[in-house]
Each structure stands twice: as structure tokens, then as C-alpha cells.
Amino acid sequence: MRVTIVSLVFVLAVSYVPALCDNDEPSVVHLEAPAETRSHFAALDDVRLLANGLLQLGQSLREFVQKTKGQINDIVQKLNIFDRSFYQLSVLASEIKEEEEELKKTTVVLKANNEEIKGLSVEISSKMESILQEKSRLQNKVEGLEEKLSSLSQGVMRGKQVAELSALREVIHNQEQSITELLNAVREQSDQLNHQRTKIKLLEEKLTANTLAQETIDRMPDTFNSGAPTLSLYVSSDSPNMMNLPSDCSELFDRGERVSAVYTIKPNGSQPFMAFCDMSRDYGATVIQRRRDGSVNFDQTWEQYENGFGDFTGEFWLGLRKIHSLSFKGNSVLHMQLEDWKQDKHFIEYRFYLDGPESNYTIHLTHLSGNVPDPMSNHTGIMFSTKDRDNNNHQDSNCARHQTGGWWFNACGDTNLNGKYFHVRPKGRSERRRGIQWKSGRRASYSLRFTQISVHPVASLTSASSESGLFR
Ligand SMILES: *[C@@H]1O[C@H](CO)[C@@H](O)[C@H](O)[C@H]1NC(C)=O
Numbered sequence: 001m002r003v004t005i006v007s008l009v010f011v012l013a014v015s016y017v018p019a020l021c022d023n024d025e026p027s028v029v030h031l032e033a034p035a036e037t038r039s040h041f042a043a044l045d046d047v048r049l050l051a052n053g054l055l056q057l058g059q060s061l062r063e064f065v066q067k068t069k070g071q072i073n074d075i076v077q078k079l080n081i082f083d084r085s086f087y088q089l090s091v092l093a094s095e096i097k098e099e100e101e102e103l104k105k106t107t108v109v110l111k112a113n114n115e116e117i118k119g120l121s122v123e124i125s126s127k128m129e130s131i132l133q134e135k136s137r138l139q140n141k142v143e144g145l146e147e148k149l150s151s152l153s154q155g156v157m158r159g160k161q162v163a164e165l166s167a168l169r170e171v172i173h174n175q176e177q178s179i180t181e182l183l184n185a186v187r188e189q190s191d192q193l194n195h196q197r198t199k200i201k202l203l204e205e206k207l208t209a210n211t212l213a214q215e216t217i218d219r220m221p222d223t224f225n226s227g228a229p230t231l232s233l234y235v236s237s238d239s240p241n242m243m244n245l246p247s248d249c250s251e252l253f254d255r256g257e258r259v260s261a262v263y264t265i266k267p268n269g270s271q272p273f274m275a276f277c278d279m280s281r282d283y284g285a286t287v288i289q290r291r292r293d294g295s296v297n298f299d300q301t302w303e304q305y306e307n308g309f310g311d312f313t314g315e316f317w318l319g320l321r322k323i324h325s326l327s328f329k330g331n332s333v334l335h336m337q338l339e340d341w342k343q344d345k346h347f348i349e350y351r352f353y354l355d356g357p358e359s360n361y362t363i364h365l366t367h368l369s370g371n372v373p374d375p376m377s378n379h380t381g382i383m384f385s386t387k388d389r390d391n392n393n394h395q396d397s398n399c400a401r402h403q404t405g406g407w408w409f410n411a412c413g414d415t416n417l418n419g420k421y422f423h424v425r426p427k428g429r430s431e432r433r434r435g436i437q438w439k440s441g442r443r444a445s446y447s448l449r450f451t452q453i454s455v456h457p458v459a460s461l462t463s464a465s466s467e468s469g470l471f472r
């Protein structure tokens with residue numbers, strides 16, 4: 001391309017030179033005209049004039065050539081610049097192409113994942129089916145045996161036979177119970193799977209939207225806010241292997257367990273239930289709340305807050321009934337981990353007791369330690385409130401509806417760790433007040449990035465300020 005333009009410039013230059021000569025021609029002709037009546041001197045003059053004219057011509061030619069050279073340099077420079085930006089453009093284009101390929105690949109992987117989960121779900125439901133069949137088969141057997149027993153007992157029967165039969169009955173009864181347990185576990189797994197599946201679907205949709213137009217990040221919370229699966233209520237307690245359950249995560253820790261995970265626990269006076277144990281510190285803590293990405297909608301009803309909701313691997317609320325049973329011992333510590341968007345980590349601890357449902361889960365707090373101001377110093381005696389059950393102190397206003405989420409609201413506008421998860425600071429003041437807040441006095445609203453609330457007994461309070469392990 002450069003060559004053609006340069007040659008074009010040359011052609012132009014060549015065609016321009018004769019034109020220049022044409023301009024000077026009349027003077028040359030004019031000089032030659034008087035040569036018809038020539039004398040030697042006149043001829044000499046003529047020659048000198050001619051030479052002068054030629055000299056001038058030569059000079060202007062040189063100027064012209066220099067000017068043209070400058071122009072050609074200019075053009076060559078411009079061409080260089082053009083070439084460079086053309087090259088940059090092509091690099092950009094190939095980068096965009098690569099990104100597109102990458103996105104396509106990710107979509108394919110996500111699709112495969114979704115298929116796999118679908119398969120798993122189908123497998124589980126077929127398993128459930130067969131378990132149900134097995135159960136009804138066993139029930140029939142038991143009924144048959146019972147009939148036999150009654151008919152036998154009418155006749156004369158040896159004591160040994162009776163004992164055998166009752167033992168058999170016991171075995172079958174136990175089997176039935178463990179099947180029920182298994183069923184519960186499978187159902188729970190299935191629920192969790194379904195939740196994951198909807199999450200993947202949402203991600204997939206987001207990916208598709210991304211290839212068309214870049215999505216604004218502040219729309220993200222709404223797409224995630226749809227689902228909040230109910231946490232399983234209680235685990236059946238009658239079976240023999242449920243006898244030796246720990247009363248909380250602290251007891252599990254004392255038994256040597258060091259892995260942070262979901263375990264079955266049975267607090268004194270409560271049915272057994274599943275709970276997430278944080279074993280990352282020098283004691284076991286039963287986690288009752290976690291926020292970290294806005295994947296679960298915390299604007300839930302009283303019933304949901306009472307029973308618990310969310311996903312143990314992500315965000316969840318354990319449930320007021322279970323929290324009440326965890327603080328039953330009366331020597332519990334409430335530990336709150338708080339993290340802002342500058343990655344600053346804080347904590348605060350209270351001596352804690354939670355009343356039961358008859359008192360609308362009234363909270364009792366005594367400040368123990370921490371490295372943040374304590375905005376809950378006045379919260380002892382406050383009942384729990386949700387948008388559908390307003391128990392806060394504020395006469396004319398429903399704080400749970402204003403701030404969203406269930407909490408022990410003293411007055412509207414105060415602390416609320418169950419508020420709305422914001423990825424970016426909202427513009428409006430009333431919207432900002434709905435955030436995950438930890439504030440004292442009249443400070444401006446700030447929505448936290450991460451919170452985790454856990455409970456452990458006072459006895460295991462060996463190093464309260466150690467903040468080494470955070471579960472992510
Ligand atoms: C469990 O509760 C019962 C009665 O409520 C009490 O006698 C017992 O000591 C408690 N056990 C523990 C380990 O707290």
C-alpha cells in the first residue's frame with residue numbers, strides 16, 4: 001500500500017515538472033526571437049540571459065524537488081502511523097475473538113454441569129422411589145407378622161416363639177426408622193442440589209447476557225435474590241445411632257473434630273438438627289448466620305426466620321428455634337465477625353441468651369469484648385421482628401419493613417445484620433438504610449461485605465480475640 005502511494009507521488013511530481021517548464025517557456029521564446037537580427041554581442045547577451053534563465057529554472061526545480069521530498073517524508077510518516085494503528089486494531093480484534101472463544105467454552109462447561117446435576121437429581125429421585133417401595137414392602141411384612149402374631153396368640157404358644165417374634169418386630173421397626181432417616185437426608189440433598197441448579201442457571205443466563213451487553217453490577221443482587229430454600233427442620237431422633245449426638249459444635253471440637261463442616265447436633269432439650277460448625281479457632285462455634293455474596297434473600301417472613309433458611313455452603317440463617325436451644329445452657333457467647341469492603345476485619349462478643357417463642361425470642365446481651373463500637377448495648381429485652389410481625393419499640397413504624405430482614409430492632413435505622421446485600425453503595429438514603437449495618441449513633445449507613453454470627457459456651461472462651469480463621 002505504501003509503495004503504490006509513493007509511486008503515485010512520483011507520477012504526480014513528474015507530471016508537475018513539465019508544467020513548471022511550460023510556465024517558463026514564453027520567456028525563452030521571447031529571448032530567441034530577436035536572434036534573427038543577431039550581432040556577436042547580442043548573441044553573447046542572449047547566451048547570458050539564456051544561462052540566467054536556465055539557472056533560475058534549475059533553482060526552482062531544486063526547490064521543487066526539495067519540497068516534494070519533504071512532502072514524501074510527511075506522507076511516509078503518516079503512513080507509518082496509520083500502519084501502527086492498523087496493527088493495534090488487528091491485535092485488539094484477535095483479543096476480542098479469543099475472549100469470545102473463552103466465553104463460549106465456559107458456557108459449554110456450565111451446560112455440562114447443569115446436565116450432570118440433572119442426572120444426579122433424577123438418580124436421587126429414583127433412589128427415593130425405591131426406598132419408598134422398600135418401606136411399603138416392609139410395612140406389609142410387619143402387618144403380616146402382626147396378623148400372624150395375633151392369630152397365634154389366640155392359640156397356645158410357646159414363650160420362646162413370642163420372644164423371637166417380638167425381636168423380629170424390633171429389628172423391622174429399627175429398619176423402618178433408619179429408612180425414614182435416609183429419606184430425610186436424601187430429600188435434603190435434593191433440596192440443596194435444586195438450589196445449586198437454579199444458581200447455575202442464573203449464572204448461565206448472566207453469561208449469555210454478558211456476551212450481548214456488559215451488565216451493570218448493581219443489578220446483580222436482584223437476579224440472585226429469588227431463592228431462599230428452607231433449612232431442614234429436625235432430624236429424627238429415635239434411632240439407635242442418634243444416641244450419642246453432641247449438644248453443639250463446641251462439644252464436637254472437644255471430641256477431636258477439627259474440620260469446619262455441617263454436623264448433626266442435639267442441644268439439651270431439643271430435637272437433633274444440622275448445623276455448620278466453625279472449627280477454625282481454638283474452639284468449636286455453632287454458626288447461626290452468614291452473609292458473603294448476596295446469593296440468598298434475607299427479606300423473609302417470621303416463619304422462615306423461626307425455622308431457618310438458606311444454604312450452609314453459602315449464606316444462611318439457622319433459625320430462631322434452634323438458636324434458642326443453643327443458648328439454653330445460659331452461658332453462651334455470641335461472636336460476630338464483620339468485614340467491610342476494604343477487607344478490614346472486626347469482631348465483637350457478647351454474653352448471650354435468647355428467650356423462647358412465647359417471648360418472641362427476646363434477646364439478652366452483655367458486652368464482653370471486640371474491636372468495633374457496640375451499638376447493641378441497649379438491645380437487652382428487645383423482641384425479634386420481621387416484616388409480617390412487628391415487635392420493635394418504634395410506635396408508628398415497622399422497622400423490618402423499612403430496613404428489610406428480621407432482626408432485634410430497637411429503633412428504626414440501627415444495627416441489622418440481616419439487611420439487604422449491596423455490591424455497590426446505593427444512591428438513595430432510604431435504600432442505603434436497608435443494607436447490612438453495624439452502626440452506633442448517627443453515623444452514615446454502610447453496608448458490610450461479610451458477616452458471620454456464631455455461638456459457643458463461655459467455658460471454651462480461651463482466646464476470644466484470635467481472629468485467624470475465617471470460613472469462606
Ligand atoms: C439438660 O437439661 C436437664 C434438665 O433440663 C438438666 O438436668 C441437665 O443437667 C442438662 N444437661 C446438660 C448437659 O446441660
Ligand SMILES: *[C@@H]1O[C@H](CO)[C@@H](O)[C@H](O)[C@H]1NC(C)=O
Nearest residue numbers: 358359360383388389390391
Ligand atoms: C409477640 O408478638 C406478637 C405479634 O407481634 C404479639 O401479639 C405478642 O403480644 C408478642 N408477645 C409478647 C410476649 O410480647
Ligand SMILES: *[C@@H]1O[C@H](CO)[C@@H](O)[C@H](O)[C@H]1NC(C)=O
Nearest residue numbers: 374375376377378410440441
Ligand atoms: C440507650 O438507652 C439510654 C437510656 O434509655 C439512652 O439514653 C441511650 O441513648 C441509648 N443508646 C442507644 C445507642 O440507643
